[in-house]
Amino acid sequence: MAIAEQTRATRLTPPAVPPRLNGRWSGFAHLLLARMRELVREPELIFWIFGFPLLLALGLGIAFRNKPVETTSIVIVSNPGAQEIADMIQRSPQGPSIRAQVLDRTQALQAFHFGKYDLVVEPDGRGGVRYIYDPSRSETLLSRAEVDDALQSGAGRENPVPASSAVSTEPGSRYIDFLIPGLLGMTLMNSGMWGVGFAVVDMRQRKLLKRFVATPMRKSDFLLALAGSRLVLMLIEIALLLGLGMLAFHLRVLGSLWNILLLGTLGSVAFGGFGLLTACRARKVETVSGLINLAMMPMWIFSGVFFSYEHFPARILPYIKALPLTALNDALRTTILQGASLSSQAGRILVLVLWGGISFGLALRWFRWT
C-alpha cells in the first residue's frame, strides 16, 4: 500500500524494541482501570459514595427502631380506696402496661404538671373515680382510655363485641425495611449522576476530553468505561447496604439476588445516562453541579426515599411514579421485601429504560468533546 511506504520513509531508524500490539479492548481496559484507580485514591469520594448512605441507614435505623411496648405512668391520689383502685388496675388485662403510684393530692398534681405522670386518678371514696388529664397532651388521652378500660373490665364489664389485637413487628414491615431499599435507590442515583455527570465535565474543563479525542481512542470505549466503573461501584453499594441491613437490622431479603442486581444495573444505567445528559454541554463543574442538584431535587422529595409518596395528593401521583427514582425505589422495595418477580414490575422497568435510553440518546447527540 502506497500510504504505508510513504509513511515508513519518514522514519529513518526502526524502533529498537519490536512494537507491541494493542488489542481491540486495550483502550477500554486501561480507561476503566484508570477510572477505578482515581476513585480509590480519592478518600472524600469513597465517603460520599459508600460511607454516607451507610451512616444514614445506621442513624435512621436506630432512631426509628421499634421501641419496647409503651407503658403509661399514672398517679393515684391517696384518698380512701386508692389502694383498691391500684390493685384492680394491676389485676386487669391492661395491668402490665400501667405503672401506678399513690401520692397525696398536691404532690400528685405537681408531678403530673411536670409531665412525670400521664394521668391523675382521684378516688371519690364511694367506689368511683375522677380522671384529671390534659387534652393537649395526647399521651394523657391514651392513658385515660387505657386506665378506664382497665378499671371497667377489672370491675367485671363484659365487652359486647369480642375483639383481639396483634402487634406488627415482623421484619419486612418496619421502618428500616422501608428505608434500606430507598437508600439503595438514592445511592445509585447520587453516584450515577455525580459519577458520570461531574466526572465528565471535570475532564472537559481540564481539557482531558479534548486530549483523549486527539488520540485514536474510541469514544464508545470511553463511555463504556464510565458505565463499567459505575457497575463495579453498584455491586459494592448493593453489597454494603443490603449487608448492613441484614447484619445490623435483620433485614430479610426475599427477592432473588439476580433480580436485585438487574434492577441495580438498570438504575445505574438510567441515572448514568441522565448524568451524561446534564454533562453533555456544560463547560464548568459549577454549572453541572447546579444542574445535577436541580435534576435530583424533585426525586429527593417525591420519590419515596425516606417516607412513602402516598402522602402526596392523588392528582400528582402519576407524575411521581414517572420519575426514575420512584420506579427504581418501588421496584427495589417490592423485590427485596416481597420477592416480587421482574415481570410484575414491567411498568417500572419500562420507566427506567425510557429515562436511561432517551437521556443517553440526547446526550450523545449534544455531547461536546472539546
Added chain:
Amino acid sequence: MPAAIQCRDLRKTYDGKVEAVRGLNLEIQAGECFGLLGPNGAGKTTTIEILEGLLQPSSGQVTILGHTWETHTRELREWLGISLQETRLSEKLSVRETIELFASFYRQPRSSAEVMEELQLGEKADAWVGKLSGGQRQRLAVATALVGNPKILFLDEPTTGLDPQSRRQLWEIIRTFLRVGGTVLLTTHYMDEAERLCDRLAVIDHGQVIAEGTPTELIERLGGHHVVEFAVSGGSDADFLGHSKALPGVDSVRHEDEIISLTVREPHTTIPALLDMVRMQKLQLLHLTTRQASLEDVFVHLTGRHLREE
C-alpha cells in the same frame, strides 16, 4: 511524496463574528521542524487545532500525509502525536499509569519505559502527576504524545511558563524526535525558541501568514543584520529621525519611547557617522547599543508590535 501538513485558504469564524483565521496557507515537509510564531490571539492555537482535526474550519482544505480528516480520521489519529496547551492530566494517576493509558489507545505504541527514559521521567515513574513540577508535567504531556509512536508531533506552546533549564530539556527531546525522522509543528511566542529549534517559520498575525521562511531568511529580509539602538538628549523630533534614516548603511528606523533603533548592514560605517551627527547637532548621547538582528526585530518590523505584548 505529499507534504506532511498542507492547508489552503484556511478560514475560521467563531459565532459568525470573530475571524480567528483569515485565509491561511501552509506547506510543511516531512522531517521539518516548523514553527508558527505570533503574539497571543494571532490565531496560532485555532490554526493548529484545525490541523489536528479538533476544530472544524469554516472553509479551506487540510491534508496530513496526503489524507484528509473527513476520510481517514482513525489513521491520522494513529500517526499524530499531540500536546495541547494546558491539559490537566489526572492528578491521582502515576506517570507510568498515565503514559500506559495513552499508549493503550494506539495499535502499535512504543514501550512506556523507553519513552519515560527518553524524557527523563524514569525516576518519577511511580509519582502521582499531582506531585510533578511544571517542567516534569510538560515533559509528561509530550510523553503522552510520543508514546503513540507518531510521525508528526504537534506542540502548542510547549515551553510557555517553564524555567530555562526545563525549556532546554524539552528542546533536546524535540531534536531527538527530529533526528529519527519525525516532523514537528509547534507554536510559540518565544523568539529564541523559534530561532534555535525551527527549520522554517511562519509569522502569524491577525489570522494570516505575514512572513514565511527560515529564521535566517526572515532576518535577512529585514535588510540589515544588525540593530543599533540609541537615545539622545533633547529627544527625537521628526527632523532628527529623517537625519538618522539618511545615515550610511541604514535600512530602516524605528522609534519607541526615547530609544531609536536602526537596522543596519554595517555597524562600523553607521556608528561613526551617527556619533558625528550627534556631535554636530550638539546633543548628548544617553544610550548606545548594537546587537545582531533577531526574529523579534522581524516581528516588530512587520507588525509594529512586540510578540509578547498583551
